[in-house]
Amino acid sequence: MIWSNEESLSRSELEKIQVEKLKDTVAHVYQNVEFFRNKMQNLNVRPEDVKTLDDLKKLPFSTKEDLRVNYPFGLFAVPENKVVRLHASSGTTGKPTVVGYTQKDIDNWSELIARIVTMAGATVDDKVQIAFKYGLFTGAFGLHYGLEKAGICVIPTSSGNTEKQLMLMKDFGTTILVSTPSYALHMGEIAHSLGIDPKTDLKIRLGLFGGEGSSEATREKIQKVWGMLATENYGLSELIGPGVAGECTHLNGMHISEDFFLPEIINPKTGEVLPPGEKGELVITTLNKEALPLIRYRTRDITRLFYEPCSCGRTTVRMEKISGRSDDMLIVKGVNLFPTQVEEVLSKFDALGPHYEIVIEKHNYLDSLEIKVELNEDLSIDSYQEFERLEQNIKHELRVVLGLEPKLNIVNPRTLQRFEGKAKRVYDLR
Incomplete structure (x- = not known):
């Protein structure tokens, strides 16, 4: 018709x-x-x-x-x-x-x-x-x-x-x-x-x-x-x-x-x-x-x-x-997002270092988004409660800016891969 x-x-x-x-x-x-x-x-x-x-x-x-x-x-x-x-x-x-x-x-x-x-x-x-x-x-x-x-x-x-x-x-x-x-x-x-x-x-x-x-x-x-x-x-x-x-x-x-x-x-x-x-x-x-x-x-x-x-x-x-x-726009679960959005959020937190990775995979046909970010080696977190507050605050900011809730993985300093040239931030494994 x-x-x-x-x-x-x-x-x-x-x-x-x-x-x-x-x-x-x-x-x-x-x-x-x-x-x-x-x-x-x-x-x-x-x-x-x-x-x-x-x-x-x-x-x-x-x-x-x-x-x-x-x-x-x-x-x-x-x-x-x-x-x-x-x-x-x-x-x-x-x-x-x-x-x-x-x-x-x-x-x-x-x-x-x-x-x-x-x-x-x-x-x-x-x-x-x-x-x-x-x-x-x-x-x-x-x-x-x-x-x-x-x-x-x-x-x-x-x-x-x-x-x-x-x-x-x-x-x-x-x-x-x-x-x-x-x-x-x-x-x-x-x-x-x-x-x-x-x-x-x-x-x-x-x-x-x-x-x-x-x-x-x-x-x-x-x-x-x-x-x-x-x-x-x-x-x-x-x-x-x-x-x-x-x-x-x-x-x-x-x-x-x-x-x-x-x-x-x-x-x-x-x-x-x-x-x-x-x-x-x-x-x-x-x-x-x-x-x-x-x-x-x-x-x-x-x-x-x-x-x-x-x-x-x-x-x-x-x-x-x-x-x-x-x-460099990514589409995750039907939502448009840019790596710069993630960087903008992470940069707000002094407790985080500058190194991060965005990992996108498919599980059971659905997109999954994980963000890995290092702690700032020049700052220390004194208690589990302080770490938990930091994690919740980051998740909240990511949810507000991205329009979806990624998995957040905060890792120790010097954990993520380093690059001599342009850093690779995004790993789209779908």
Whole structure:
């Protein structure tokens, strides 16, 4: 099923829409966001200079750091009393990156989700269990409202409590699962330990997975365990949340809603725009956002774009699975974090030395995060109670800044490996 006519327009029709919306967006940010106005003036660019899609390259890039610097509402393009929803993701010093939505933004978000769930095969006869955590994270609410717009029954179980998830799945007759790919595998493992065969004892036929990258091998394993069609969707909270792109049942790339998002692929080192089919960093300009429009937003995700029409009947460009990052961001349990966030927290404590390690592994298909840090050899801790207080204070700060609770391992001075050159801080063993 194709939800919207805009999904199957000709390339010329799509580009005509994009040009007009690009002009409107550039004028909107120039008039209402001082940050973008200053950036454009520094490049001697004005809204009237944007006349074609090729003029996009004249405009400045924007980054996640820009949202942090302008925390909390400095990039909003509407008055605060027009913002009906706020979401946020973690930031490097405890301050999150904040995204806002007008009512029109919320309505558009629901439209985008309706597109990706129907292209994956969801229908009004389905029941969808959302096993994303509800909160400031955009994933759960984005899928929730879009699924309801498509007329599909939603079961908002949130994340965790896997045994109860499985019980409800069986009792309610759930047919679609929304979660991270790793949690789907974990649920499958728990199901088997309880004597439940997901393929025969449950009715799950479709997975709508996001929040973290996954390989084709992971998809195959999910499909083997559950007997479902496992589809992937893509989004960033800065752009809107989930709903930027999603796979159809042909599984040959994620369709981007080009009437809402204008994608480019650039060389991450030079900023040069690359031709279709070449691999590079994905850059996206929002075309319909009111509260937080972004110009040439550098996602840091590495992928390719394919413009050939899909056999499903959609003509929108398709993006390949994300193959890496152009920065040092890590995704753990669906949460974005940077090594610098960990360093910021540890540096607050005089009792700790400068040497630390971040170790990420998978246990039972779920991510585990361990932080090892040395004590400061110039300071002494006189009692176990003092050590315990230190440990609890560090854990609290890490939980506040990272948005998740890692395992903390405080070790003796001169325990961790030393390096003559650049220190290796991160060990991603997944």
